[in-house]
Amino acid sequence: MAQIESGILGPVEGSVGTVTGARWKGIHYIRIRSQKRRGESSAKQVDVQLRFSLIQNFLQTMAGLIKLTFKKYAVDMTQFNAAFSYNFHNAITGKSPDYVIEYKKALVSRGELPNANAPQATVTGSVVYFTWQDNSGTGTAAATDNAVLVVFCPNLNLTIYSTNVGTRADGAAQLDAVNFKGETVETWVAFLSADGEDASPSLYTGELQVA
Numbered sequence: 001m002a003q004i005e006s007g008i009l010g011p012v013e014g015s016v017g018t019v020t021g022a023r024w025k026g027i028h029y030i031r032i033r034s035q036k037r038r039g040e041s042s043a044k045q046v047d048v049q050l051r052f053s054l055i056q057n058f059l060q061t062m063a064g065l066i067k068l069t070f071k072k073y074a075v076d077m078t079q080f081n082a083a084f085s086y087n088f089h090n091a092i093t094g095k096s097p098d099y100v101i102e103y104k105k106a107l108v109s110r111g112e113l114p115n116a117n118a119p120q121a122t123v124t125g126s127v128v129y130f131t132w133q134d135n136s137g138t139g140t141a142a143a144t145d146n147a148v149l150v151v152f153c154p155n156l157n158l159t160i161y162s163t164n165v166g167t168r169a170d171g172a173a174q175l176d177a178v179n180f181k182g183e184t185v186e187t188w189v190a191f192l193s194a195d196g197e198d199a200s201p202s203l204y205t206g207e208l209q210v211a
Helices: 043-060 063-069 079-090
Strands: 012-016 019-024 027-032 117-124 127-133 146-153 158-162 172-176 184-192 203-209
Touching: 043 063, 043 079, 063 079, 063 146, 063 184, 117 184, 117 203, 127 146, 127 184, 146 172, 158 172
Parallel strands: none
Antiparallel strands: 012 019, 019 027, 117 127, 127 172, 146 158, 146 184, 184 203
């Protein structure tokens, strides 16, 4: 049942007839209630659904990280929606129905903080080693910025990541990927400011085979 807080012109929460009222981040809004679709989906609808699911499944594996690394772009939307919007429009390649994510174009972090110089990832056994050149003092880059290490396994649709195993000044950190033994993984490096308020755009550090 809908709740009208301050008269007929006040905020509405719940459903009234064909409209639904809600509140998000203190903002009241109403929308038309969705109707059950009749008949089969059009080719265009199926096309959108395929691309939607592709990005949704990818980002859900790192939803906790996205809350930290897309703060700057979560304007009137959630961090997840900000990440979804960017990757939906920039990281999909291929033709329907064989869409794939172009990982070198995908972002798992986005902000105004500079990334480090020349980040790289290598693997020995099940450990992924990340290295970079410290560029503290470049713009807002600080020695205390925390490195964000991300390893995604497409075959398992799982991600491991860390935000507290090294700083920009360290120039190196590692992530144990033993759960991805025998799998191909995709990797990225990014940085978070020490106060967690800003992030760098992530940089793709390549595809690796975990032994």
